[in-house]
Amino acid sequence: MINAKFITIGLVSTFLINAQNMKYPETEKQNITDEYFGEKIPSPYKWLEDDQSPKTQKWVKEQNTVTFEYLNKIPYKSQLRDQLTKLWNYERVSAPFESGDYTYYFRNNGLQSQSVLYRKLTKGGPEEIFLDPNKFSEDGTSSLGEISFSKDGSLVAYQVSEGGSDWRKVVVWDTRTKKQIGETLSDVKFSNIAWKANEGFYYSSYDKPKEGSSLSGKTEHHKLYFHDIRESQFQDKIIFGGNEIPRRYISATITEDQRYLVITAANSTSGNELYIQDFKNFNKIIPVITGFSNTYNVVTTEGDWIYIQTNQDAPNQKLVKLHSSHIGNKILDLKIVIPEINSVLQVTTANKTLFAKYIVDVHTEVKQYDLSGKILRTIQLPGLGQATGFSGKNNQKEIYYSFTSYIYPSTIFKLNTETGKSELYRKPIINFNPKDFESKQVFYTSKDGTKIPMTITYKKGLKLDGKNPTILYGYGGFEISLLPTFSVSNAIWLLNGGIYAVANLRGGGEYGRKWHDAGTQLNKKNVFEDFIAAGEYLISNNYTSSGYMALSGGSNGGLLVGAVMTIRPDLAKVALPAVGVLDMLRYHTFTAGAGWAYDYGTADDNKEMFEYLKSYSPVHNVKKGTCYPATLITTGDHDDRVVPSHSYKFAAELQAKQDCSNPVLIRIETRAGHGAGKPTDLIIEETADKFSFALYNFGIRELK
Template sequence: MSKPIGVIVLAALATTACHHQNGIAPASDIALLPYPETPEGGVVDTYFGNKVPDPYRWLENDTARDTKAWVDAQNEVTNGYLEQIPFRKAIYDRLEELWNYEKYTAPFKEGSYTYFYKNDGLQNQHVLYRRHGEDGEAEVFLDPNKFSEDGTTSLAGIAFSKDGSLVAYQISEGGSDWRKVIVIRAEDKSIVGDTLVDVKFSGLAWHGNTGFYYSSYDKPREGSTLAGITDQHKLYFHRLDTPQDEDVLIFGGSHTPRRYIDAYLTDDERFLVISAANTTTGNELYIRDLSKPDNAIVQVVDNFEKNHGIIDHAGDTLFIYTNLDAPNGRIVAVDARNPAVENWRDFIPETANVLSPSTGGGKIFANYLKDATSLVHQYNRKGELERVIELPDVGSASGFSAKPGDKMLYYSFTSYIYPPTIFKYDIGTGKSELYNASRVDFDPSLYESRQVFYRSKDGTEIPMIITHKKGLKLDGNNPALLYGYGGFNISLTPSFSISTIILLEQGGVYAVANLRGGGEYGEQWHLSGTKRQKQNVFDDFIAAAEYLIREQYTTPGKLGIAGGSNGGLLVGAAMTQRPELFRVALPAVGVLDMLRYHKFTAGAGWAYDYGTADDDEAMFAYLYTYSPYHALKSGTVYPATLVMTADHDDRVVPAHSFKFAARLQQYHRGEAPVLIRIETKAGHGAGKPTAMIIAEQADKWAFLFQNTGVTYNPK
């Protein structure tokens, strides 16, 4: 492995902003301040006899004064560059204009009220409203914009008691995964009891009006609470009007150590369902029949090999979603008094498409993925298909859930050129009607979005959806952004993005590849992109870029790549393996140090997908080969890179991005900028205020356009 060399200092160049009559052209030269000096420490780790230097280990200490000074210095350089891009302000203004329209979510009923979220346009957080029945006058119920002055405290989850009279809601401060829980009475919004603290990765499950179940970890006692390992999840029951330290431990902790524990109740509150896992894939399943207070917790599934969840029950019959012996998923039925796996019987068998079920109005809705787009079937409680629901277009449908007695439900439909639209669905007749259309300033008739299939390095056929203006000339001269994820069984389905309008309006191409490692084609698709098959994911992404170039959608000099979290790893791996293939790289909140990712927060739970460097020598060698932080090579010309992270990210700690950016700045030998943008008072992404999102997206597009030579034409 090449040792780090000295700090690269790029000569500052005079700024020349050229404004054309029909647009604002990129500046021919932008002054780039010298990169901050990043001192190298002498840390060397030994893996199976292999010595691996980690000179920037000190940046893992996010609370240290030196780290904070480094962050400030990096942001100064980055902001100094971005401020000189002549069209940055015009992009920001256009994004603000696009964002400024009323946005609604689908309504839901609790007690005698109908609730819905609404944003007037540029509010930092959506506001929760309610009205009596469906037609009463709307009133503000909870306004998260008043939680903090700068909008960085968000509403991170809410749960109503069955009768709708009590509400428990979670708040997140600065984007952290650590939550506080506040309980209020729905009628007058008066607070009940004390605020719960140190809640993490938790739902809230009410049992009557006595209290609710929630999950949390002990906060790390040493070092940073943002980066410290959180290992043993604990399920508690909180009884109202009692102190949190008297909450009863139900499951987990040292008695049954599990890394992730989730709990919920069936609609009639008879069964408590507990899901326990040590990684992000595969879970044990438990139930407790709450009809008798002395009933014990009963284990339904005693291993972590597959995924399972109870979706409903009828009397003593449980309906369980599982991918056991069904890689694409199925629903089985079993008697709750003897729920062992050997007693399961098929209720809705596996199909060729991946299943994601929900319930409502006494029906089961099977939302299937067919080549990464939605296909929804409605079944009755006998397991009989009643209808295939007619959707408005090819895209993504979500929200097919309701209470057992409901006659109507609401679902949302979207695609890359179909803004999110809410439909009201009659469960009895199967008829949909428009409930709320998007008011975004976008004309879908001007654009097209089509799915293509290309072959990866090993011949596997990969789907990709490409979106652009109608009549696009395929001459290789179009700016393009390729987006991907490829991990954790997560499926990328068509969804509308306000931000992407900026690229499409400029004649750009937006491409999303459905890579292996995701869930688009079930368990096997996921597994073929995990551990020592992870390179398949990177090969799929690289092959997508080669397809776009081969078919003359774009050229390497006009092509950017983007991804966040596991997608940040994807971008980091692609740009280090094929730096000449891309002009711009945008890795966001990425997992970039693959040798140490499991040393922070709940990162050890990602080992199902990644493996760890501690497993064995072969796994270490595999990870070391592609780990973006370690794969950087001295003297290499890398793409223009804008690493993006946040100082409160306690899921993928910012040290990943800090260390990667430091080494990239030292090793890079091209003239293109390699910068890091570090958001303050923000986390992994959830709950980020609108103003912060718009600023971040404006910087992203300005950086992409500036470094692909695009002339920005204000609308």
């Protein structure tokens, strides 16, 4: 067990590297403007949007040189890296799943770059390696995306991401021989794989942007294809979408009984249309729901009945069923199976029963129902935390779920779906004792009086003296819920005496659609005010103080950090915006960014929306003569989700206008994208850099 504490000498300026005299790389300012509703907005660093140009790549290299020169001088960076490596080195095994005659599961021996897929015969037998993603590339930066088995388990299709890109390859195997069938598919993006018997599968993609802009070019119309495994990808036919039915996001699934093709189509990340093809009764795709006002997702089927989870007239979700004879009717007869309640619902199925997973004040509760909606039982969980899983085939009696919290390493349980009894299946052996820590939930008041939950985690015996190094983390967007989860990175922070606080901000999904909408578009500033109020709560209750607090968040959370540090630069000593959406006037012009408009609105919508976005866009609100927090911006040069130019431009603005000795650095990972599939060694290195940067700028001299 690591038994460490921080030794501080306060914020002594002579200890810290004198950032005021740091020589940042020169970033050329060009006389470029963008015009919105008659107003010209300077865009001096627009040239950094050309991520493939030699000029931008030279800038990236120069910035990294300065950043790593600074980080490598921090005396305990290597100590933190060693702590992370040591704690990370424990075996991690996923919940198993069945396909064909085999049970499959992922395992990582501790420090492997990517987890390996193993299998063994369900009836008993030795285990074997089925698929090892570590062999995809020499440096571990190619990773496994979705993997999908045919109904009988004899075929598998898996996706490969290279360098963290959202563009994927797809490989098909015979599962018996582990030999490839046919050619490798290329240029697949934002797609799942839906097998139709053993004939082939449905997948989605876009036209590849023009050469030179594959990472940042706008992707507009998604297309659903069917791939016959006996044919070339070149011969794949468009089934849905494209120019005929232009939609930004299209996804297909085939129900377990192989009777229905289910297509969801959307233009943003909220709300979707639903189309169904009933292979038994008709040979065409029929619209069930059109328009994007609500979400509709098929959960399961039973004969002629189709079970759909929706937020139509139910902000917290409900489960309804539709008879197949009503497909195509103008007025749908949707019969309620599980009604809406005060807690947010997500439904999964196994053994022809329904599992209703509710979010209750940011923890999971689970109830089991039969297909008529009759409650069978409440599933007893180990405590307050997050439970995931509860899914299996229609004839699968035993299923698995995982349970975790901020201080409870993810543990797998086996559940008998007929008795409701759980038993421990696999508990990780890790050098971390949950009994040494406390994780408590508080409710604080935001600027407009809204009560916001926050979970604060720390080592027992913590002194509330205002001097505890603290990371305040948030997201607040896209109806995504931040539920408790164990992290080796955060464990090291806690073991060293730090506080880790997670605020469940509006814009997320913790309390359903109303909570989400309260943090979108012209309400987006509610999210920032919620985060500011979280920081003020921690300070006023002596958990920490401004000089010992770091703001942290990634992607939409990177926007959160960027906005809050420009709105309230005095709130925290350190800012850690990761892969952030930071140019709110141009975000929608890159890759799939236009699909985020439900949450953000766009500068092209109308003058009011433009003015609102301009008022908080981090890139456009860095002001000369202001002291901003010590800032370490992180991004990946292969990020084609939130393109790295957001971070590049924000770094350039901050470096040019910073008015105090707090350093402004950007760490650009040249072997990674938005984050998914990042190899273990890169995660450890980046975490050590972030933690050491924060502690160093808190005035921490050494770790003991």
